[in-house]
Amino acid sequence: MQGNEAVAYGALDAGVNFFAGYPITPSTEVAEILSVELPKRGGVFVQMEDEIASICAITGASLAGAKSLTATSGPGFSLMQEGIGFAKITETPCVVVNVQRMGPSTGMPTSPAQGDIMQAKWGSHGDSPSIVLYPDSVKESYELTIRAVNLAEKYRTCVILLLDEVIGHMREAVRLPDMANVRVINRIKPTVPPHWYKHYDENQKYLSPLASYGEGYRFHVTGLTHDSHGFPTNKSSEASEMMERLRKKIDYNIRDLVQIESHQMEDAKIAIFTAGITARAAKAAIAMARAEGIKVGLLRPLTIWPFPDDAVRKMLRNVETVIVPELNQGQLIHEIQRLTKDKSDGNLIPIQRVNGQLITPNDILRKIKEVS
Amino acid sequence: MANIPQRIIHEYLRHDKKFPHVWCAGCSNGIVLGAIIRAIASLNLDRDDIVMVSGIGCSSRMPVYVDFNTLHTLHGRSIAYATGVKLHKPNLKVIVVTGDGDCTAIGGNHLIHAARRNIDLKVILINNNIYGMTGGQCSPTTPHEAIATTAPYGNIEPDFNVCNLAMGAGASFVARTTAFHVLEMQGIVKDALEHPGFSLVEVVSACPVIYGRLNKKGGAPQMMKDFRDNSVPLAAVDKLPPEKVEGKIIRGILRREIRPEYCAQYASLVERIKDKEADNG
Numbered sequence: 001m002q003g004n005e006a007v008a009y010g011a012l013d014a015g016v017n018f019f020a021g022y023p024i025t026p027s028t029e030v031a032e033i034l035s036v037e038l039p040k041r042g043g044v045f046v047q048m049e050d051e052i053a054s055i056c057a058i059t060g061a062s063l064a065g066a067k068s069l070t071a072t073s074g075p076g077f078s079l080m081q082e083g084i085g086f087a088k089i090t091e092t093p094c095v096v097v098n099v100q101r102m103g104p105s106t107g108m109p110t111s112p113a114q115g116d117i118m119q120a121k122w123g124s125h126g127d128s129p130s131i132v133l134y135p136d137s138v139k140e141s142y143e144l145t146i147r148a149v150n151l152a153e154k155y156r157t158c159v160i161l162l163l164d165e166v167i168g169h170m171r172e173a174v175r176l177p178d179m180a181n182v183r184v185i186n187r188i189k190p191t192v193p194p195h196w197y198k199h200y201d202e203n204q205k206y207l208s209p210l211a212s213y214g215e216g217y218r219f220h221v222t223g224l225t226h227d228s229h230g231f232p233t234n235k236s237s238e239a240s241e242m243m244e245r246l247r248k249k250i251d252y253n254i255r256d257l258v259q260i261e262s263h264q265m266e267d268a269k270i271a272i273f274t275a276g277i278t279a280r281a282a283k284a285a286i287a288m289a290r291a292e293g294i295k296v297g298l299l300r301p302l303t304i305w306p307f308p309d310d311a312v313r314k315m316l317r318n319v320e321t322v323i324v325p326e327l328n329q330g331q332l333i334h335e336i337q338r339l340t341k342d343k344s345d346g347n348l349i350p351i352q353r354v355n356g357q358l359i360t361p362n363d364i365l366r367k368i369k370e371v372s
Numbered sequence: 373m374a375n376i377p378q379r380i381i382h383e384y385l386r387h388d389k390k391f392p393h394v395w396c397a398g399c400s401n402g403i404v405l406g407a408i409i410r411a412i413a414s415l416n417l418d419r420d421d422i423v424m425v426s427g428i429g430c431s432s433r434m435p436v437y438v439d440f441n442t443l444h445t446l447h448g449r450s451i452a453y454a455t456g457v458k459l460h461k462p463n464l465k466v467i468v469v470t471g472d473g474d475c476t477a478i479g480g481n482h483l484i485h486a487a488r489r490n491i492d493l494k495v496i497l498i499n500n501n502i503y504g505m506t507g508g509q510c511s512p513t514t515p516h517e518a519i520a521t522t523a524p525y526g527n528i529e530p531d532f533n534v535c536n537l538a539m540g541a542g543a544s545f546v547a548r549t550t551a552f553h554v555l556e557m558q559g560i561v562k563d564a565l566e567h568p569g570f571s572l573v574e575v576v577s578a579c580p581v582i583y584g585r586l587n588k589k590g591g592a593p594q595m596m597k598d599f600r601d602n603s604v605p606l607a608a609v610d611k612l613p614p615e616k617v618e619g620k621i622i623r624g625i626l627r628r629e630i631r632p633e634y635c636a637q638y639a640s641l642v643e644r645i646k647d648k649e650a651d652n653g
Contacts, residue, residue, distance in 0.1 A: 018460055039645050044459045044638065049485040053452035056445065056482075060425070060456025063443060064464070068456070086446055213441040213457060214464050216420045220386075220436055222444035231390060231436060232444075 001174045003141045003167040004029035004071075007097055008037065010145030011069050013182050016095075017043035018066035020057035022050055022076060026110045026165045027099040030071035051076035055083030058094045059158075062087075063221060065212030067149060067186075071097035073165075074116055075106065078123070085124030086223045087158035088246065090230075091200060093187060093210070095148045097161045099168040102327075102356055111356030112165040114276060114327040120160045121305045127243065129250040131257060132160045132305040134275045138172040144302065150185035151257065155249055156210055162304065164277040164327075166358065194218065199230040202241070206249035250306055259302040260311045264290065268297030270368060271319040273312070273336060275301055277358060278325050284361035289368045296368050304332075312339050321371045325351035325359045384409045384419065390436050396504075398584075398592025400551035400577030401431050404498050407554060408467070409438070411561035422465045425454040427479060429471040430505045430579075431498040448478030451486045454493050462635035465494070465565065472499045472513040476532050480512075483572075487541035490569045491634035496561065497534060497572060500579035508582040519586045534574050539627050544569035546627040551577040552599035553623060563625065569633045576603075576621050 001009075008030045011019070019038055021031040031047070038045040044061070048054045051072050058068035072080065077098040087094050098120065102113035116123075120132040133148050135141040144161060152159040190197050190209040199219045201208035211217035224232035225239045233239065250257065261279075264286055265271065272282040279300040289296045299315050301308050316322065316339060324333040333350050340348060351367055353359050385391075395401045412422065422440040426432035428447035435442035441464070445453045450468045458466045475483055475497050486493055502520060503509040510520035510527050513534060517526040538546050545567040549557045557575060564571035578584065578595035589595050599621070606624030609617055 018456070020456060039638075039642050040649060042642055042646075046455070046459060046638075048452065048455075049481050052449065053455070053482055053485070056449045056452035057456035057459070060443070060445075060453035061460040062456075064423075064457045064460040066456075066460040068460075082446055083449070212461075213423050213443075214421060214461050218420060218439055218441050220442045220444070222436065223446060224444065 001138055002029060002169060002171050003138045003163055004099065004169065005033060006138045006142035006174060007071065007145045007161070007163070008033035009176065010142040011095070011149065012037055012041070013179060014067070014146040014149035015184050015186070016067045016069045016149055017041070018058060018061040018068040019044070019070065020046045020048050020054045020061070020068070021070045021072065022048055022054050024073045024076045026101055026168050027071040027073050027097065029168070030097060051079040052083060055080040055087070055096065059083060059087045059092050062092050062094050063213055065214070067093070067153065069095040069097065069149065071099065073099050073101045073110070074103045077116060077119065081123040084158050085126060085128055088124070088128040089223055090221050091156040092158070092221070093152040093156050094158050095152050095161060096158060097145070097163065099163040099165060101165050102354065108356045110165055112277065112327060112358060113354060114164060114278065114331070115354070116162060117304060117328065117331040120162055127247070129247050130160065130305045131155065131157060131250065131303070132162055133302060134162045134304045135167060135302065136276050136279045136300065137167065138170060139174045140302070141167060142174065142176060146182060146184070150183070153185050153187045154207065155253070156187065156208070162276070166277045190217065198228045200226070200228045200242070200245065202228050202245065206245055206252060254306055257303055257306055258308045258311070260308045261298070261300040261302060262311070263298040263300065265297035265299060265315065265318070267295050268319055270294065270296040270321045270323065270372060271315050272296065272298045272323045272325065272364065273315070273332065274298075274325050275304055275332070278327060281359050281361045282325060282364050285364035285368060288361065288365050294368055294372045296372070307335050309339060312336060316340060321347045321349060323349045323351060323364065323367055323371070325364055327353055327359065329354055380413045381406055381409045384412070384439055385437055386439050393437060394433050395430060396581040398578065398580040399430065400500065400575070401434060401498060403551045403554060404431070404496065404557065404575050404577065405434055405437065407557040408496060408561055410558050411565060414558070414562055415565055417465060417565070421463065422467065423454070423457050424467045424469060425450045425457065426469045427474040428505070429474045429503070431469055431471040432474055434469045448474055449482065450474065451479060451482040451493060451495065455486060455491055458491060458493060459635060459638065462492070462639070466492070468493055468495045470495060470497055472497065472501060472534070473503045473511040476512045476534055476537065483538065484541035487538050487543035487570050487572070489634040490542060490544050490631055492569055493571070494564050495570075495572045497574045498577050499534060499574050500577045500583055502579050502583040504579050504582050508586055521586070535572070535626050538572040543572050543627065544629050544631050545571035545625070547572070547625040548574040548576065548621065549623050550599035550603055550621060551575060552596045553603070556623065560625065563628070567628065569631065
């Protein structure tokens with residue numbers, strides 16, 4: 001099975017019943033598979049006129065009660081940013097899958113790159129905390145798609161799944177779990193009568209129930225800064241309340257959101273910090289380095305945003321050198337730098353590549369040997 | 373106690389929360405809102421089943437005032453959001469309120485494709501020939517040679533005929549009226565609400581404070597009189613000599629035809645596939 005197939009089947013198993021999208025390599029298989037499978041299940045597949053319309057349609061559908069998802073790549077992801085901000089400020093669950101390709105602009109269609117890590121966090125204007133997941137295999141693409149849909153429903157936000165082009169198009173043998181073992185989370189529905197309903201209930205630990213259009217609640221949704229009922233406000237107290245709410249619902253639930261893989265880190269003197277396909281190259285490099293007696297390990301975020309600050313701090317305390325390989329001109333490394341307090345910059349080693357080629361295990365091994 | 377007459381619109385407004393409204397004195401938006409509400413009331417539609425969607429602009433502020441399911445979205449994107457709502461719950465009556473800039477400039481792509489699909493959205497396009505909310509810039513319907521803050525020497529561009537645009541794209545119900553013709557507007561909106569397919573109602577309307585002042589239109593009452601004097605019902609067009617029709621606003625239902633509606637098409641696709649699966653299974 002291919003990574004993009006795993007995303008499509010993960011979406012179906014998570015209960016996604018609405019897909020709107022626009023063709024773009026290397027994500028198109030997700031749309032193609034769902035165009036076959038969704039109608040069979042009574043769900044909606046619609047090919048929209050562009051990516052902007054796609055993010056808008058999945059947001060509208062979600063407000064009507066659908067579990068919705070779209071899939072795209074860099075150029076489409078850029079077009080969707082305003083709509084992603086709308087989904088976040090209106091706290092509307094939806095999932096955007098971005099199978100990354102090399103940019104900027106049309107770039108090298110469709111060579112791999114990991115250039116959208118920061119865009120996934122900061123792409124939409126204004127402050128809006130993000131949940132972004134990043135798988136490194138076909139199997140994990142399936143699992144994290146389900147998790148993305150679950151987190152979107154639970155936290156009422158637009159969750160982003162970042163895939164590497166090579167993960168999207170890679171084939172691996174995968175055994176999908178029995179549906180009985182798949183944990184599916186659905187949004188909490190209100191239990192109060194309509195006139196008691198608050199679309200953004202501040203008393204619910206930032207996880208407030210969500211009514212759907214057509215159920216009698218007749219709520220208002222706006223991209224304007226709003227009060228807890230959803231009506232626009234210019235009061236600074238209500239504006240801060242709304243902004244704090246968006247921040248806190250991520251910050252207060254960081255343990256639930258952050259997922260990290262720690263690989264051979266117990267005795268490591270050198271740590272590699274990276275995600276996605278580059279982490280697989282790192283694992284191969286680690287095996288080779290360990291064979292030569294070098295104590296090196298890998299810390300890999302499955303949740304890239306919110307950033308796993310605590311795990312990274314712990315890593316920084318325990319190792320002498322951190323190598324950060326990434327298929328961009330330096331994005332993840334700035335986050336590590338942010339958390340580096342006692343160490344000199346000399347101990348933070350980048351490996352960066354933006355020429356359409358992957359970082360190979362040998363590239364990483366060479367760097368490990370240089371620093372060990 | 374004084375006998376205060378109750379009007380139908382009061383039953384449909386979120387009076388406790390959102391008034392006073394943002395519109396200038398003399399603006400046509402309130403007239404259109406009243407006509408929409410009375411059309412809905414005349415059809416006795418359940419307000420739980422109505423979704424009013426809008427984009428950005430003066431007219432797009434309308435949903436916040438009405439007691440329906442309401443969705444105030446991004447500039448130009450109301451039709452795309454409405455498409456999502458409608459496709460997931462086709463039983464809902466989805467009304468899009470939009471302006472000339474919102475619908476035919478930034479949102480033009482969504483307009484033509486929704487019309488082509490013939491998805492059952494009711495688009496009420498309030499055309500005041502200007503960007504009002506941002507202070508009077510030129511829109512795709514600003515007439516040739518008219519003044520706007522971004523066309524200070526007169527607009528050199530030709531303007532869109534939005535009804536022709538919608539018909540060209542395949543809309544199955546297209547009508548035009550003006551803010552002066554209130555009862556006609558109410559009737560047309562009612563017909564649009566009952567039409568099974570993509571419906572576009574253009575309401576030629578007045579922005580006396582910005583467009584009117586920039587173009588010396590003589591204030592709100594005069595602009596209303598102009599709508600009365602400078603428009604011709606479609607039914608009369610053939611009976612009048614061409615010089616009496618030239619340059620006039622043609623009012624009425626310009627197209628009403630039945631062709632397959634998108635949500636219905638999708639539902640029958642789903643049925644067909646399910647039957648096939650059942651046969652195979």
